[in-house]
Amino acid sequence: MATSEKLDLYKENKKEYAATSKPALIEMHQATYLSISGEGAPGGTAFSDAIGALYGVAFTIKMTRKFAGKRDYAVCKLEALWPNLNCEAAPDKEHWTWDLMIRTPEFITQKHLRQAIETLLKRRKGTDVQRVELREIKEGLCVQALHVGPYENEGKTIAAMRAFGEKQKMRFTGPHHEVYLSDPRRVAPSKLKTILREPLMKAEE
Amino acid sequence: MRTLTLYDYKRRILRVLVHIQQHLDEPLPLEELAEVACFSAYHFHRVFKGMVGESVKEHLRRLRLERAASQLKLGSASVIDIALGAGYDSHEAFTRSFKAAFGTAPSQFRLARRVEAARVPSGVHYRERMKMRFRTLRRGGSMKVEIKRLKPMRVAFMRHVGPYGEVGKTWEAFLTVMGKDGYLGGNTMMLGICHDDPEVTPPAKLRYDACLTVDESFSPNGDIGVQTVAGGDYAMTTHTGPYNHLGRTYAEFMGQWLPRSGRELSNAPCFEVYLNDPQSTPPEELLTDIYAPLQKQLQVARR
Numbered sequence: 001m002a003t004s005e006k007l008d009l010y011k012e013n014k015k016e017y018a019a020t021s022k023p024a025l026i027e028m029h030q031a032t033y034l035s036i037s038g039e040g041a042p043g044g045t046a047f048s049d050a051i052g053a054l055y056g057v058a059f060t061i062k063m064t065r066k067f068a069g070k071r072d073y074a075v076c077k078l079e080a081l082w083p084n085l086n087c088e089a090a091p092d093k094e095h096w097t098w099d100l101m102i103r104t105p106e107f108i109t110q111k112h113l114r115q116a117i118e119t120l121l122k123r124r125k126g127t128d129v130q131r132v133e134l135r136e137i138k139e140g141l142c143v144q145a146l147h148v149g150p151y152e153n154e155g156k157t158i159a160a161m162r163a164f165g166e167k168q169k170m171r172f173t174g175p176h177h178e179v180y181l182s183d184p185r186r187v188a189p190s191k192l193k194t195i196l197r198e199p200l201m202k203a204e205e
Numbered sequence: 206m207r208t209l210t211l212y213d214y215k216r217r218i219l220r221v222l223v224h225i226q227q228h229l230d231e232p233l234p235l236e237e238l239a240e241v242a243c244f245s246a247y248h249f250h251r252v253f254k255g256m257v258g259e260s261v262k263e264h265l266r267r268l269r270l271e272r273a274a275s276q277l278k279l280g281s282a283s284v285i286d287i288a289l290g291a292g293y294d295s296h297e298a299f300t301r302s303f304k305a306a307f308g309t310a311p312s313q314f315r316l317a318r319r320v321e322a323a324r325v326p327s328g329v330h331y332r333e334r335m336k337m338r339f340r341t342l343r344r345g346g347s348m349k350v351e352i353k354r355l356k357p358m359r360v361a362f363m364r365h366v367g368p369y370g371e372v373g374k375t376w377e378a379f380l381t382v383m384g385k386d387g388y389l390g391g392n393t394m395m396l397g398i399c400h401d402d403p404e405v406t407p408p409a410k411l412r413y414d415a416c417l418t419v420d421e422s423f424s425p426n427g428d429i430g431v432q433t434v435a436g437g438d439y440a441m442t443t444h445t446g447p448y449n450h451l452g453r454t455y456a457e458f459m460g461q462w463l464p465r466s467g468r469e470l471s472n473a474p475c476f477e478v479y480l481n482d483p484q485s486t487p488p489e490e491l492l493t494d495i496y497a498p499l500q501k502q503l504q505v506a507r508r
Binding site: 008010053055060062063064074075076077119123125126129182183185186 | 380383384385389392443445480482484486490
């Protein structure tokens with residue numbers, strides 16, 4: 001592949017993003033993400049501001065590289081980790097915690113991140129950008145499925161994924177991971193597509 | 206006092222259709238027709254296409270061909286004179302268009318007994334009593350339109366002149382420069398202002414502004430200018446799908462929703478707001494909000 005060709009991480013790692021409504025096992029390799037964590041109801045102010053900050057940083061890094069003539073890449077879809085979801089007693093929505101993430105090529109470094117944050121602060125695009133981090137995550141073995149429909153109905157798909165894992169004598173390690181393929185601003189809730197992912201490991205006898 | 210009705214829109218389009226039939230020998234530029242219909246030149250073409258079912262250009266071409274057919278049948282003028290009268294500059298070009306419409310060459314058509322042009326859905330044909338059938342103006346159609354009151358928006362922009370299919374290149378150059386300077390953070394909106402209609406203006410001359418909302422701190426430099434998108438009432442509908450299908454949504458919006466809305470468009474261009482990133486979104490899932498500027502709620506005196 002020519003270096004000038006645009007890099008698309010989802011296409012590059014097709015197996016990790018192929019999902020159907022039937023749960024399946026996949027192996028997640030180490031991946032780099034821009035990430036911002038916080039607490040609050042999904043869709044609330046804290047959540048929306050965090051998304052704005054995360055995308056701001058992602059596009060500033062991408063465009064700075066592009067302007068310098070470096071290899072271009074597509075900014076990936078929004079993803080999120082939901083650590084609370086695995087608790088026995090999940091707190092009410094207002095206290096849900098989340099890590100919003102955008103998968104990013106591994107050639108993006110802390111230096112690029114710092115630069116982008118400085119640039120955005122200079123433009124007074126809000127101080128939330130300072131909370132954006134660069135992380136590497138290796139989830140390993142996971143069960144994954146495609147959920148089609150409103151986010152509130154994910155329970156059913158998750159239950160199917162759990163049953164699938166338990167049948168294979170697996171233990172869920174978390175955190176619950178989601179990849180938002182559709183845009184919730186205009187897509188009808190019944191048509192929203194979301195990849196659900198649950199890391200797991202062989203249960204000890 | 207009453208508001209503008211569907212009847213007003215129909216009457217105005219009918220006025221244009223009659224004017225066209227009476228002046229087929231004249232060039233009939235769009236501005237002139239827009240004036241006859243009292244429509245803003247920015248939007249007239251889309252309203253016409255949406256309500257009549259064919260563009261002004263297609264309509265003129267068809268009527269001139271139908272007139273040529275009647276001259277072939279009833280008169281003795283030579284084919285080339287008739288071709289010139291129909292606005293063609295060569296025998297070949299005329300024959301090609303004529304064949305496409307009547308299924309036979311002009312010389313054969315003259316000899317044949319009865320050949321008729323295909324009927325069009327609008328029912329408007331040369332020298333026939335006009336029994337206009339406007340396009341499916343179903344009451345309360347499926348189109349979802351919201352009226353929004355917008356504040357004026359300050360935008361940085363880069364102008365594209367050329368085919369619409371190539372605006373992507375202008376966007377890339379624009380976003381790269383703006384992005385590296387940190388203008389893509391927060392709630393920045395991506396707007397496109399289309400100054401010309403791709404069905405009217407030749408592709409090489411189409412003007413389009415790729416815009417990003419900016420605050421007062423931004424100052425123009427190089428290829429990047431600043432303008433203000435006027436505030437006021439806008440009708441907004443969302444187009445779902447590839448950008449090259451936007452024309453269909455415009456036709457429904459202007460030709461079918463607007464005449465039933467009781468509102469009138471003001472003399473300013475429409476703009477589009479792009480909600481997602483075409484680099485990571487499949488074309489059929491792309492979302493575009495189309496904003497059409499409305500005049501203040503117009504009250505027409507009852508006569």
